Amino acid sequence: MSAATIVVGWDIGGANLKAVRLDGDEVLGFVTRPFELWRAPDDLAAEIRHAGRELRIGPNARHAITMTAELADCYRTKSEGVRAVLAAHAEAFPDDERRVLEVEGSFVGVEAAIGTPLSVAGANWMASAAWLASESASPDTRASPGSTPLPDRRAGPAILLDVGSTTTDVIPFEAGRVLAAGRTDPERLSLRELVYTGASRTPLCAVMETAPFRGAECPVAAEHFAIAADAHLWLGDLAPAAYACPTPDGGPADRAGAGARLARMVCADAEMLGEAEISAIARRAADRQVDAIASALQRVAARLVERARRASIHPDLPAANGFPAVIAGSGAWLGEAAARRAGLNVELLGERLGILATLLPAYGAARLLQERDHESPLGRGLHVP
């Protein structure tokens, strides 16, 4: 393995731009830039270039690209979005090689990606899951140097639970194989492999129909008054500095600001409600998010059990609640609560990867591309169903 090869993994989303730089086996930098793409689509190339400068990427880096930004509603269609994202990346790094991960787990060139845009749209989850599956297959050689290696090659399936700022991925995998059933976003939503809830940006009007108010259930305002970050900041689970998106009202990302926004959810204000009343609203929101994720985990776990029964593999397969949930993302605490509620075993990826567990698709994409470079074309590929 040539230590001089620079590989940069990208996770280009609609609200965040993430990148990880690998030099051989070493992680030499990572960046998370909040960027509301739909407000300034023309700035995407500049934002990508800026992220590259933060990573001090010199010439001739190789780029492993994943994206979800194509769904941003500045693009009329996903096809238009995929073209725009790849064009922006090319504008930022005109001379570098680009490989784009598609939802089946292979890398393709830019022309192929543009030719079949739905095959690369929203594929960032595959980067995470395929890398985890690969790492599980050979922990000794694949784990990061200096990190705690996995105790064993995985014996059975596990579920990646990556709770981000906006969405949550729930991806079953086992050693060497990603077991996801969905590919496109609507399929993944329908199968609960994608849960459109996250630790920061989720509008609370999409999280709960009602909130407790003085002994009654008060339907909440259908307005962008408060987001998940307000509930979690109020409850102490999210540090004010981690409130990495604009506040809905443009007010401060602190506890008082969050309280005012939460009070508006029942069309009240911070003068009408006491601390306990605001806490009840915040707790309801967090509880509903944990419920949504736990319920998705149970559905995905149930499919794993069903698959094993049908195939008569893993005769000693545990019950649906016996799988490990491998938890990643900036909302890991929500994932942990959901995994416990669903009765799964908790495995915190952050304990091995540190902050890289909050940039898993970017990190996974970089590691995967590096790995593929060192396998012969006839070597072991990654199996996807």
Place this chain on the structure above:
Amino acid sequence: MSAATIVVGWDIGGANLKAVRLDGDEVLGFVTRPFELWRAPDDLAAEIRHAGRELRIGPNARHAITMTAELADCYRTKSEGVRAVLAAHAEAFPDDERRVLEVEGSFVGVEAAIGTPLSVAGANWMASAAWLASESASPDTRASPGSTPLPDRRAGPAILLDVGSTTTDVIPFEAGRVLAAGRTDPERLSLRELVYTGASRTPLCAVMETAPFRGAECPVAAEHFAIAADAHLWLGDLAPAAYACPTPDGGPADRAGAGARLARMVCADAEMLGEAEISAIARRAADRQVDAIASALQRVAARLVERARRASIHPDLPAANGFPAVIAGSGAWLGEAAARRAGLNVELLGERLGILATLLPAYGAARLLQERDHESPLGRGLHVP
């Protein structure tokens, strides 16, 4: 009654500014100005002045003010909002007399309003209901000249159902009396006298948890991708010209634009989905809105029945579904569908008032102020419970 007295009724909301000008008994003008207050709170005075110019209001008009704008999240508290709204109105019409309607149905001066801001916050529904109650008590003298008079003084209770762009008011009343149980917004929400759903601005992620997608239920994206106006425009119930708010994606307010936005609700795009699939999403959204309003109607009607039983009044009171629903607002078709679903009798206010039925609080406030001017202080007041 002096025909020369100009009275202007105002309904100052967070997303729309509405005003009606009465000269004696005649309606000499009305205006509805979409205005997203929270984006430009400093422009409120100019917007009010502009509305006044459209109405050609000369000096010495009397202003009957109702508001909901104080809830806009450019204001830290409702108290701050009430002060700002009244200050903006004073800046627009420095020399005129202002009377502010409060939630008990009386008019107060500006200083009193600022002194007890929660008594005037969100009181626009009371303008509509109090005027209807008053009109019901004496249809011969109170109906607009030239309009069809009410056939009879109302014999029993009715329910005002005003479906606006953003919210719906469900207000029980009878001749001479408003029977609403709630006063503040959170109380009214909890009692379902305020339903936070409307014909235009409501984000669809707050309307439905899932939408049909190829035989499955697909959870919708928790994003501001599409609003109620997109569903109703797609279904043909809202004319493109009546799409009186910005589109979520900044795209065109036409059928193709609405289709693209609706497709994003399941993280798809207009190329992935056919017409029938988009229609299924739109129909689900409309259906959920009608359900929410119908369910509120039933709860309010049930309280009317309970009240009559307890008081042993109206011994011949009809069953809960026998009340007339008096339907107003820019989303009257939704109100009509909800009233039919709830089994109530439909009475369309637009058939008597025309377009004024879409500015009912402004019209009601003006009529009420005019009426009060011509009653002695010891005369019949409006009864509120």
